[in-house]
Amino acid sequence: MKISVVGYPRIGADRELKHISEQFFKKDVTATELMAAGAAIRKEQWLFQKESGVDLIPSNDFSFYDTVLDTAVLFNLVPHRYRELELEPLDTYFAMARGYQGKKGDVKALSMKKWFNTNYHYLVPEIEDDTHITVTGTKPFDEFLEARQAGVHTKPVLLGPFTLLKLARFTGSKTVDDVKEDIVTAYREVLTRLNSLDATWIQYDEPALVRDLTEDDLYLFHELYDGILSAKGSSKILLQTYFGDIRDIYGTAPLQKFDGVGIDFVEGSQSLELVAAKGFPEDTILFAGLVNGKNIWRNDYEKSLYLLGKLQEKTTSIVLSTSCSLLHVPYSVKAETKLPSDYIAHFAFAQEKICELAELRDIFDNAGREHPAFIRNRQLFSQKREGSNPAVQDRVGAISGKDYIREPAFVERERIQKARFHFPLLPTTTIGSFPQTFDVRRNRSQFKKELISEEQYKDFNKKKIADCIALQEEIGLDILVHGEYERNDMVEYFGECLDGFLFTEKAWVQSYGTRCVKPPIIWGDVSRTRPITVEYSVFAQSCTDKTVKGMLTGPVTILNWSFPREDISLKESTLQIALAIRDEVLDLERNGISIIQVDEAALREKLPLRKSDWFTEYLDWAIPAFRLVHSNLKAETQLHTHMCYSEFSDIIRSIDDMDADVITFEASRSDLTILTALKDAGFRTEVGPGVYDIHSPRVPSVAEIKNALGSMLATVPVEKLWVNPDCGLKTRGTEETISSLRHLVQAARELRTVL
Numbered sequence: 084m085k086i087s088v089v090g091y092p093r094i095g096a097d098r099e100l101k102h103i104s105e106q107f108f109k110k111d112v113t114a115t116e117l118m119a120a121g122a123a124i125r126k127e128q129w130l131f132q133k134e135s136g137v138d139l140i141p142s143n144d145f146s147f148y149d150t151v152l153d154t155a156v157l158f159n160l161v162p163h164r165y166r167e168l169e170l171e172p173l174d175t176y177f178a179m180a181r182g183y184q185g186k187k188g189d190v191k192a193l194s195m196k197k198w199f200n201t202n203y204h205y206l207v208p209e210i211e212d213d214t215h216i217t218v219t220g221t222k223p224f225d226e227f228l229e230a231r232q233a234g235v236h237t238k239p240v241l242l243g244p245f246t247l248l249k250l251a252r253f254t255g256s257k258t259v260d261d262v263k264e265d266i267v268t269a270y271r272e273v274l275t276r277l278n279s280l281d282a283t284w285i286q287y288d289e290p291a292l293v294r295d296l297t298e299d300d301l302y303l304f305h306e307l308y309d310g311i312l313s314a315k316g317s318s319k320i321l322l323q324t325y326f327g328d329i330r331d332i333y334g335t336a337p338l339q340k341f342d343g344v345g346i347d348f349v350e351g352s353q354s355l356e357l358v359a360a361k362g363f364p365e366d367t368i369l370f371a372g373l374v375n376g377k378n379i380w381r382n383d384y385e386k387s388l389y390l391l392g393k394l395q396e397k398t399t400s401i402v403l404s405t406s407c408s409l410l411h412v413p414y415s416v417k418a419e420t421k422l423p424s425d426y427i428a429h430f431a432f433a434q435e436k437i438c439e440l441a442e443l444r445d446i447f448d449n450a451g452r453e454h455p456a457f458i459r460n461r462q463l464f465s466q467k468r469e470g471s472n473p474a475v476q477d478r479v480g481a482i483s484g485k486d487y488i489r490e491p492a493f494v495e496r497e498r499i500q501k502a503r504f505h506f507p508l509l510p511t512t513t514i515g516s517f518p519q520t521f522d523v524r525r526n527r528s529q530f531k532k533e534l535i536s537e538e539q540y541k542d543f544n545k546k547k548i549a550d551c552i553a554l555q556e557e558i559g560l561d562i563l564v565h566g567e568y569e570r571n572d573m574v575e576y577f578g579e580c581l582d583g584f585l586f587t588e589k590a591w592v593q594s595y596g597t598r599c600v601k602p603p604i605i606w607g608d609v610s611r612t613r614p615i616t617v618e619y620s621v622f623a624q625s626c627t628d629k630t631v632k633g634m635l636t637g638p639v640t641i642l643n644w645s646f647p648r649e650d651i652s653l654k655e656s657t658l659q660i661a662l663a664i665r666d667e668v669l670d671l672e673r674n675g676i677s678i679i680q681v682d683e684a685a686l687r688e689k690l691p692l693r694k695s696d697w698f699t700e701y702l703d704w705a706i707p708a709f710r711l712v713h714s715n716l717k718a719e720t721q722l723h724t725h726m727c728y729s730e731f732s733d734i735i736r737s738i739d740d741m742d743a744d745v746i747t748f749e750a751s752r753s754d755l756t757i758l759t760a761l762k763d764a765g766f767r768t769e770v771g772p773g774v775y776d777i778h779s780p781r782v783p784s785v786a787e788i789k790n791a792l793g794s795m796l797a798t799v800p801v802e803k804l805w806v807n808p809d810c811g812l813k814t815r816g817t818e819e820t821i822s823s824l825r826h827l828v829q830a831a832r833e834l835r836t837v838l
């Protein structure tokens with residue numbers, strides 16, 4: 084039996100790529116140095132996989148920013164606004180990724196969206212009416228040759244044409260129908276070139292196949308591949324799917340045209356059923372995705388063997404594979420030196436998952452259940468893990484229907500709160516964090532290393548808070564924040580203050596570009612043992628007469644940005660977290676905090692990819708879990724929430740149902756498309772769609788912000804509109820932040836005078 088890896092992390096085990104890219108952005112290192120660092124990462128990873136016995140090792144899964152962006156550049160999907168800058172190719176690439184503001188012009192980045200149901204974000208390719216789709220890049224070929232030089236024969240990975248077209252945005256009047264021929268021609272050319280380089284396998288990633296598909300989609304898929312595969316030579320073609328099952332396309336004859344089909348048996352709830360009921364094409368190899376590419380728990384070999392046994396009743400040509408790219412897990416548990424070994428024993432990161440694949444192959448080919456690795460694995464799964472807390476389980480069991488309902492109802496609360504706060508029209512605020520400058524990070528790390536006392540650590544934070552409040556007053560913002568200097572990360576910070584979480588030192592996962600997150604691991608039942616944010620919030624409020632928002636992370640986001648348990652349901656875990664955050668919310672209120680923001684940045688993250696499952700398998704518990712957090716607040720306490728994505732037209736009613744008083748969300752990188760949806764839904768919650776993009780260092784002009792607000796006012800009633808950036812400011816530099824916020828305040832003030 085052979086083993087295949089869908090894709091590998093690429094930021095470097097020590098986040099080398101992040102660090103050098105950031106130096107490159109600051110012009111501290113040259114493009115040549117950046118290229119060399121990328122090459123070193125690729126080589127090391129290829130060699131590791133080869134030495135571990137992986138048969139089908141991916142190439143072209145590396146990226147300096149994002150592989151969807153790489154694909155756009157490969158096919159010349161470079162919008163005019165970037166071409167017109169006339170930059171070097173690498174600078175054009177980064178201008179598309181991050182925006183550009185300099186001597187040659189001022190352009191925004193491409194919009195960024197969540198990659199299916201993960202916390203990875205891709206850049207949305209744009210196809211303009213006169214985009215000439217053709218192969219202008221060489222990355223897949225270069226990396227294949229580079230690997231060969233290093234003695235590794237790889238499997239080039241391409242984003243498939245179907246998914247590319249589904250993700251792309253057509254900015255003019257053209258549609259998929261107008262470009263599909265050119266897309267086919269371009270993909271054929273890539274295929275021909277990879278053929279001539281003697282690639283044995285070529286992988287086409289088509290995660291869009293796990294969504295609900297229409298007849299037209301199926302037709303398009305087959306049309307695209309019929310066209311491309313007519314250029315098929317000696318290279319074998321793998322259709323790789325992941326993040327779910329492919330029930331809509333499974334069983335249609337044309338799957339046979341592929342030499343291999345990769346199916347996800349971890350997230351694909353119907354994958355096994357499909358193979359069992361419909362069989363598998365005889366001449367095609369089944370790439371069975373058994374090792375979870377999205378979570379960090381060890382593979383349960385007993386389950387995998389059972390599954391393999393079932394699959395073998397239908398086909399004997401099986402390749403063992405990861406369920407999706409390993410991009411979504413950290414590099415190696417070897418970097419974790421602080422966790423006790425009996426905890427570590429339960430984890431498998433990218434490297435360990437590769438070893439699991441190799442072990443599974445060995446178990447399968449050789450000794451079966453007598454294999455020492457199998458026996459070890461079974462022992463691990465039979466041990467009872469500590470971390471169970473009966474009191475928490477009882478509390479969850481006792482939740483009743485009324486615990487999910489806040490009274491009085493929204494309209495009444497809105498009236499009471501307007502009377503209490505007297506904010507001006509278009510109140511200005513920020514999302515919470517302020518730039519995490521070097522001194523802030525140093526303070527935290529010195530405290531962690533016990534180089535400074537807790538008192539010194541806190542005093543420093545309080546000084547920062549006082550300065551931050553003074554700065555916001557000076558800028559003229561209406562509702563202030565404390566700046567979140569005590570937080571490394573909005574989820575990790577809360578996890579650390581709650582029982583039931585575990586933390587890693589280096590388990591970084593790429594979120595977008597150079598940005599990584601270090602998700603905590605939910606190990607046991609979750610509870611709050613002491614107040615978390617009260618001290619800093621109360622201190623911040625004491626620095627000013629203006630209102631300071633208390634700032635918390637919501638239960639769904641804490642769950643979605645952690646590695647969740649696999650031994651209890653997501654719903655159960657989320658309710659446990661919700662009760663803990665509820666305690667914190669009520670403590671803040673008790674301590675005089677009058678506005679509390681509970682961020683649900685990642686609410687959409689685990690939304691099922693099939694619309695048909697949205698309400699029955701996710702929103703039905705996720706939205707109530709949020710309401711549980713704030714249902715006991717007094718009417719005059721204002722509850723805000725914040726969301727980090729722009730795409731929520733389709734779940735807009737559920738978002739209104741969260742029953743927050745105010746919601747701020749990301750909007751500026753998606754051209755405010757959300758506004759129509761707000762209007763159509765008769766959205767009740769007050770809203771602050773972000774007026775500028777914080778993912779880019781660009782400073783928006785006053786006119787630009789006024790413009791954005793102008794469009795918002797065309798659909799949102801003025802009494803319901805808030806003015807704020809897209810998201811927290813912690814990744815931004817101080818100067819650009821101050822300038823941007825000054826512009827924001829000025830824009831709101833100028834507009835007020837004409838309202």
Ligand code: GLN
Binds near residue numbers: 514567573634684811
């Ligand atoms: N309050 C958080 C911050 O400002 C929200 C971050 C987020 O939405 N990702 O940093």
Ligand code: ZN
Binds near residue numbers: 514684725726728811
């Ligand atoms: Zn956000």
